[in-house]
Amino acid sequence: MKPIEAAAVVRYTREDGLAEALRGADALFLYDFLSTALRAAWSAADRLRWVHIASAGVDPVLFPALRDSDVVLTNSRGVFDDSIAEYVLGVILAFAKDFARSVDLQRQGRWLHRETERIAGKRVLVVGTGPIGRTIARMLRAAGMSVSGMGRRARDDDPDFGTVYSSAELTRHLSGMDYVVAVAPLTEQTKGMFDAEAFAAMKPGARFVNVGRGELVVTSDLIDALRAGRPAAAALDVFDTEPLPPDSPLWTMEGVLVSPHMSGDVIGWRTTLVELFAENFQRWQSGRPLRNVVNKQLGYVPSGD
Amino acid sequence: MKPIEAAAVVRYTREDGLAEALRGADALFLYDFLSTALRAAWSAADRLRWVHIASAGVDPVLFPALRDSDVVLTNSRGVFDDSIAEYVLGVILAFAKDFARSVDLQRQGRWLHRETERIAGKRVLVVGTGPIGRTIARMLRAAGMSVSGMGRRARDDDPDFGTVYSSAELTRHLSGMDYVVAVAPLTEQTKGMFDAEAFAAMKPGARFVNVGRGELVVTSDLIDALRAGRPAAAALDVFDTEPLPPDSPLWTMEGVLVSPHMSGDVIGWRTTLVELFAENFQRWQSGRPLRNVVNKQLGYVPSGD
Structure with a gap:
């Protein structure tokens, strides 16, 4: 300063x-x-x-x-694009390779061989097509994953996503996805977009990653959905109340990775x-144009998405 | 069958x-x-x-x-190339993003923000230039890491590694590396190559990954080295005795990730x-040439490395 x-x-x-x-x-x-x-x-x-x-x-x-x-x-x-993209790739690999279970088994001193998963070829939907979402898309694609995006406007020629679906059709496009990554800005339109209906549209075994804002999710719906197995797992770095309250079931639910709003830090x-x-x-x-001017009506810095 | x-x-x-x-x-x-x-x-x-x-x-x-x-x-x-490469990228991200600690803190119900690391730009030495090592190199490079290899013959024009150092000069080239990945075949030449001298040549903070064979490492030297902080951490999927004996200090050492010989599975x-x-x-x-014929004197399938 x-x-x-x-x-x-x-x-x-x-x-x-x-x-x-x-x-x-x-x-x-x-x-x-x-x-x-x-x-x-x-x-x-x-x-x-x-x-x-x-x-x-x-x-x-x-x-x-x-x-x-x-x-x-x-x-x-x-500032956060690359860090968050690495974090998202990390949690996807942690799920695929069953790392949390490996840590738990190690703490118990147990040698238990398991078969794990590839990430190559798996389908990912990145919800949010701003710079963080784009960096995530490029990183996951480089690791062999099949990535598409979801934003305000559908198109098939996006340089980072290829296909971008319209967020108005969220539930329709969730069903084929192995991983769903929430990184949209929190606005009146996106608040609570991941609700019971959205989770019910996910396929069994799907995994949900939230590195955007906790309020993108209806938390009680997510907890019910995890109990029902859709999604099967979730990596949550953001919550509607932070710190996550001690009595939240998310702390102890099978398949849930909790981190304290640190993915970009x-x-x-x-x-x-x-x-x-x-x-x-x-x-x-000096009167020059500022960088990163937010469109206050949209709720983010527009970039043609 | x-x-x-x-x-x-x-x-x-x-x-x-x-x-x-x-x-x-x-x-x-x-x-x-x-x-x-x-x-x-x-x-x-x-x-x-x-x-x-x-x-x-x-x-x-x-x-x-x-x-x-x-x-x-x-x-x-x-059979194992792509799976092991994903696994190695996964453990590197697990170290950089402090995932094992996140799992432990979650089990304790503790919300504790930490700053983590980027992997982009970090230097990795992949010891072993066979197909698994090459796939690891391509994957880490795609994630933005700076990768070099170590094999029998030094050269600067390797298509996957760029620079390959001679394993005769192991200790000389360890000092600049943030991550060292062992994936060499186990032969008379490579047995015990990671010994006290090699670990002492690593820089403080370096992390060691073994997805090759446990016998590439002098285990007691590794344990001493971890206690001395060089390497600072290790992800070990293979051990000289498997299953890892219950009394091995590796189970409980700070910064050590133990997995049960499953990285490729x-x-x-x-x-x-x-x-x-x-x-x-x-x-x-039908009398046709077999695939994957091992050179029994070398101890692996030769591919010009």
Whole structure:
């Protein structure tokens, strides 16, 4: 933050001091990207022109007053793409090679040979065609998987996905998939899209991966669906309540991998996040176009998807 | 085995009946590929001309009497390449993304965010340049890793590895590697090649993967080396004694992933193994050249490496 401190008055605050710090501020760097404190502090934003958020998802700040204002919103698109793609390939391999069971058996000191699965040729649907979804698609394809996408507009000539199905037809296209990866932005349209009906459309044995937002899923429906075996397994890095509450059945369900919202967070990520903000700050200061300007009506940075 | 039973008298036996079954037999399909019973039964092999083994490694049958005989030895080269390559990519991602810890924390119901690692750009040395090593190299490279190989002959123009170092210079080339993957055939030259000296040459933080044979490693040296932090971690699918004895420290050491010699064994592998033998049987019966003829002096099927 040194270059920014040299060029501007910088105030650092926690959630409870946000309203006070916001008064008179021109720009806000929302480093705690899951904080919803901005909504309550909004009336103090008397000269705010720009909000930058340290995440790809902008759902926590898309309350009506900000959405309908002239305040420019930028996100940290790009920082997490490669890390999350590696993570998704990792959990798919963990499922196919039965790694969680290997860890459990090792802890018990048991030598138990099992037959495992190939991932090559398996069908994956990536729900969300932004940069993270695209990077996931390229990575899984390079590992021999058969990948398609799901986005707002159906097409057959996407450079990364080949075929993209329309999310309006989600349930219709779930049935043939071995893996379903949720990485869509959380918007009014995508909230709860993975519900009882969607899970019932999956084939027995299908596995579900969520590296997007917990609220893409109706959690109680997912728990029921896992009990019914569709999906057969799930790798969940995000939850509608975080940290995942201690009494959630997801902690102990067979076939469920729980991780604490960390799929994109590789060593050095905080530096990368601040560098991206610093670059945008220089652009902003010199009047150049900002990077990663969110379309606040859509809820993400549009890229023709 | 139906087509073979139609064309030949087939005797099925366990280890203790091998000598009796071997008398008068022209060919032997050694399905239990880790069995060393053939050596003791060898004097009963009064007309044996061909031995086929259901594995890529032929070390259990390379005793002097067979090696110096005219009996042709073929192996199951090719059956395991893709599965083992996926497995190796999987354990590398499991290390980078700290999956074993995630499983342990989940079992404890603990939500503990950690920063993890990228695999892209990390340096991997694949020791063994046969078909399995080559498939591993292609797969890791497709995932963005920087891969080199180690084989009998150094060169800079290998189609899969780019650079191949000479195994005579193992310790010299270990120091820069983030991951070292052992997949060499077990021969007099490779036995115990990963010893105290080799591990001491690894950099702190390096991780070791063994999907070859346990005897490539001096196990007590590996245990000492892990305690000293070089390598920092190991994924071990093979051991000099299998099953791994209950009192082995490897079961409980921090950073060690133990799996029960299963990296190549995907659903359907037994069928694939028998099909390969059946194809070779038809070739043998009709006098055509066999596939996968082992050079018994080298200890593997040569391919110009």
